[in-house]
Amino acid sequence: MSRWGKLKAIAFDLDGTLIDSVPDLAAATQATLSEFELPSCTEAQVRSWVGNGAEMLMRRALSFVLDREVEQSLLDDVMPRFMHHYQEHLQRYSKLYPNVLAVLEELSSSGYPLAIVTNKPHRFTIPLLEAFNIDHLFSKVLGGDSLDRMKPDPLPLTHLLSHWQLESDQLLMVGDSKNDILAAKAAGITSIGLTYGYNYGEDISLSSPDAVCEQFSEILTLVNNSVKVLEQENV
């Protein structure tokens, strides 16, 4: 049986995979820099800094505008203000990518348990899922601060495997960043890399996921074909 035929559950990354969240992350970053009377940054720069959670985003922003390594004490002062501004801007400009709702609904009604595995702090993840009315489709939601380590560490994915009592080849990770693919490989699970997300401006195929998709709806073709293969094998 191909690795696609063994899948029983699917984990999704959030930023750059389900939701184009950079416009609001950029607004919050710019509002924070302005409050500390620092030079600003562009949305395109923020797009290339997303991927390792909120604190790393602000660390990269501060390091760029100050042109030096950032001391932890400055970051500790700035982070509460970033968290405040992002809370205000969570969903002002962010959008679901095309076909996300329909594809998630179809996968869920086909019986796949679905999870979110994001590096975004958990306190922002749930309200964002609720705001786009997709929260009910996920039976498990892991934020970047839900466990001791975030992607690219495999911990959130190995946690899911034991939570759902699955073998590693039964879980699929869908994401836009090399962190998603590295975590999937380290956990021994199948991965799909999406080309339209953030990934620090790098081509996701350089991380060698098991498949690369240009659009979210292509996931359905891969997973559905595996269902057909299974049905044929059972005849």
Ligand SMILES: O=C(O)COP(=O)(O)O
């Ligand atoms: O918050 C981030 O930096 C990235 O979040 P993601 O893991 O959902 O892409």
Ligand SMILES: [Mg+2]
């Ligand atoms: Mg992402």
